[in-house]
């Protein structure tokens with residue numbers, strides 16, 4: 001990528017107004033002073049270091065150093081606020097992706113409310129060989145009908161996918177869990193109002209299910225939670241995944257690539273259907289690229 005550098009030149013002008021002297025900056029011109037070139041690379045698959053610039057002395061995309069809160073994320077997540085079923089702990093691939101995911105400060109910022117308020121575990125994590133929803137196999141599912149909310153990840157689906165996409169599923173399901181936690185905290189959907197959780201209330205009011213002829217229910221324009229995620233969470237999800245990958249979350253050039261991963265699971269939404277076809281193609285292509293990385297174990 002080429003970055004053009006410019007210098008703006010200004011002149012100070014003395015203004016005398018009723019005896020008061022002030023100085024103002026007057027813009028003169030913008031001078032082009034040259035270009036620098038840089039190339040962005042993904043991190044090496046399976047490496048623990050961040051992306052570099054291919055052998056040049058100074059890496060352009062660093063593994064960033066983050067500002068951590070006084071209590072470390074690791075300590076925080078250890079506080080028994082999340083319960084881990086043995087099935088989850090014993091799946092090394094999924095558990096490693098989880099550990100790496102929750103070590104990130106941005107993940108912490110996004111999800112710490114989940115473990116913030118109650119001494120009881122509100123979310124329990126499980127792994128099953130196969131997870132199905134409405135007759136189809138899915139990557140994961142969150143059941144938020146009552147506490148504890150359960151998140152179940154499919155071992156067979158995870159084994160087919162790259163680590164970053166497994167992390168994406170975990171993040172996606174945890175965002176569901178956080179939304180369900182809020183809904184349960186007001187005694188369910190009917191307790192939602194513009195005064196407690198205005199965003200969730202708004203989406204549950206606008207995206208309504210319809211009953212099909214066979215008696216089952218479906219959301220013609222996607223579920224309220226998926227539409228809310230697609231509309232308001234993608235940017236932050238992308239930042240979590242960039243940090244997960246050792247890429248500077250502020251690297252705006254790489255942002256669309258990671259947003260493409262975050263889009264997975266949200267294609268059945270109104271936002272998706274309104275995207276430009278070219279954009280949808282870009283997202284699908286980038287997702288396929290990141291997801292075809294070799295697995296690290």
Ligand SMILES: [Zn+2]
Pocket residue numbers: 172176226265
């Ligand atoms: Zn979902």
